Amino acid sequence: MDVRRTAVVKLAVSEEQRDALHRTAEQYLYCANRTADYCWSDTSYTECKTNKREVRDALYAELREETDLQAQLVQAAIKRAVEAVKACVERWKKGQRVSQPTFTAETMDYDTRSATFYRNKVSLATVEGRVEPSFVLPADSPTPYERYVLSENYEFRESTLRYDAATDEFYLNISTRRIDSDDEASEDTGHSDQTVLGIDLGVNSLAVSSTGTFWQGDDYDHWCREFEKRRGEMQQRGTQAAHKALLRLGKREEAWRKQYIHTIANELVSEAVEHDCDVIAFEELSDIRERLPQAKWHHVWAFRRLFEYVSYKAPEQGVSVEQVEPNHTSQRCSRTDCGFTHDGNRHGEQFECQKCGYEVNADYNAAKNIGVRYARKRQHKLRSSPKSGSGDAQVDVRVNGGTLNGESYQPIAGD
Numbered sequence: 073m074d075v076r077r078t079a080v081v082k083l084a085v086s087e088e089q090r091d092a093l094h095r096t097a098e099q100y101l102y103c104a105n106r107t108a109d110y111c112w113s114d115t116s117y118t119e120c121k122t123n124k125r126e127v128r129d130a131l132y133a134e135l136r137e138e139t140d141l142q143a144q145l146v147q148a149a150i151k152r153a154v155e156a157v158k159a160c161v162e163r164w165k166k167g168q169r170v171s172q173p174t175f176t177a178e179t180m181d182y183d184t185r186s187a188t189f190y191r192n193k194v195s196l197a198t199v200e201g202r203v204e205p206s207f208v209l210p211a212d213s214p215t216p217y218e219r220y221v222l223s224e225n226y227e228f229r230e231s232t233l234r235y236d237a238a239t240d241e242f243y244l245n246i247s248t249r250r251i252d253s254d255d256e257a258s259e260d261t262g263h264s265d266q267t268v269l270g271i272d273l274g275v276n277s278l279a280v281s282s283t284g285t286f287w288q289g290d291d292y293d294h295w296c297r298e299f300e301k302r303r304g305e306m307q308q309r310g311t312q313a314a315h316k317a318l319l320r321l322g323k324r325e326e327a328w329r330k331q332y333i334h335t336i337a338n339e340l341v342s343e344a345v346e347h348d349c350d351v352i353a354f355e356e357l358s359d360i361r362e363r364l365p366q367a368k369w370h371h372v373w374a375f376r377r378l379f380e381y382v383s384y385k386a387p388e389q390g391v392s393v394e395q396v397e398p399n400h401t402s403q404r405c406s407r408t409d410c411g412f413t414h415d416g417n418r419h420g421e422q423f424e425c426q427k428c429g430y431e432v433n434a435d436y437n438a439a440k441n442i443g444v445r446y447a448r449k450r451q452h453k454l455r456s457s458p459k460s461g462s463g464d465a466q467v468d469v470r471v472n473g474g475t476l477n478g479e480s481y482q483p484i485a486g487d
C-alpha cells in the first residue's frame with residue numbers, strides 16, 4: 073500500500089531570507105509566465121504546445137540566461153506552466169471556456185536538487201544562493217516532520233514553498249511516501265468505459281483511496297489540538313487584548329487549515345489522474361456526525377472542505393466528482409466473490425470478514441466499497457437508459473494493483 077504523508081511546516085525567515093525568497097519567486101513566476109506565453113495559442117488548442125520536453129528544449133537555455141535561478145527551479149517553473157496549459161487544453165477540447173494561464177501566487181516547487189532537509193531547518197536554492205530558514209515546529213517530539221520527512225522509511229517526493237500574503241508567512245508543504253510494496257494480488261483487469269476512484273473519509277485516516285493510498289492527517293490533528301489549547305488559554309484571560317489576539321489566532325488557524333486541506337485535495341486529484349480514473353466517488357456527508365460519532369468538529373470541517381476543494385479541482389483535470397449514499401460501506405466485505413455484510417466484520421482500524429476471512433485495513437475496505445457502490449449505480453443507470461442502449465457498458469473501480477468490476481459484486485440489501 074502506498075502511504076503518503078504531508079507535513080506543512082512554517083518557516084522562520086529573517087529579513088534577508090525573506091527578500092531572497094520573494095526575489096526568487098518573482099523570477100520563478102517570470103519563467104512560468106514566459107513559458108505559458110510560449111505554449112499558448114488563442115487560435116486553436118491544436119496549436120498549444122504541451123510536450124514538456126520540447127518546451128524545455130526551446131526555453132531552458134534562454135530562461136537560465138535571463139534569470140539568476142538555479143537549474144531545477146527553471147525546470148520546475150517550465151513544468152508547472154506546461155501542466156497548466158495541458159489542463160486548459162483538456163477543458164478546451166470539451167468545449168469549456170479557457171484562457172491562457174497566468175501565474176501570480178508566490179509558490180515554488182522544490183525537489184532534492186534544490187532543497188535539503190535537516191532536523192530543524194531546510195536549505196533552499198534562491199537567486200542569492202542557498203538560504204537556510206529554520207522550522208517553526210511543535211514542542212513535543214517526534215513531530216510529524218521528524219517522523220515522515222527525516223525517517224528512513226519515507227522517501228521525500230517534493231515540496232512546495234508557498235508565501236501566504238494574508239499572514240505574511242512562508243510555508244513549506246512537504247510530501248513523502250512510505251517505502252514498501254505490500255501489494256494485493258491484482259484482482260481483475262480489463263477494458264472499461266469508466267474508471268472510479270473510491271474515497272473513504274474517516275477519523276483514523278483523513279482520506280483513503282481505493283488504490284490503497286492513505287492520507288493520515290495526524291499532523292492535522294496535532295495542530296488542531298495546539299490551536300485549541302491556545303484558544304482555551306486566551307479565552308480564560310478574557311481581557312480586551314486577549315480577545316483581539318483570539319481573533320488573530322482564528323485567522324491564522326483558518327489559513328493553516330485551508331492550506332493543509334488544499335494539499336491533500338491536490339494529491340487526491342493527482343491520484344485519480346495517475347490511475348486514469350474518470351470519476352472520484354465520495355460518500356455523502358449529510359449524516360457524517362451520526363456515522364462517525366468520534367469525529368470532532370475539525371474532522372467534519374476537513375471532510376467538507378476536502379470534498380469542496382476536490383469538486384472544483386478535479387474537473388480541471390477532466391475528472392468528475394460524485395457522491396454515493398453511505399450504505400454499510402464499512403461493514404461490507406469488498407472482496408469480489410463475497411460481499412458479506414456484518415457489524416462484526418469491523419474492529420476499529422482492522423477489517424476481518426466473518427464469512428471468507430478477508431483481512432485488510434478497514435478504511436481501505438470502505439474506500440473500495442464506495443467505488444463499487446458508484447460503479448453499480450452508474451451501470452444500472454446505463455442499462456436502463458433507452459438512449460444509451462449500451463448493454464455492455466462497463467464501470468470499473470481502480471484498486472491497489474488492478475481494477476474491480478462493479479457488476480461482478482454480490483449486491484447487498486438496498487443496493
Ligand SMILES: [Zn+2]
Nearest residue numbers: 405410425428
Ligand atoms: Zn468476505
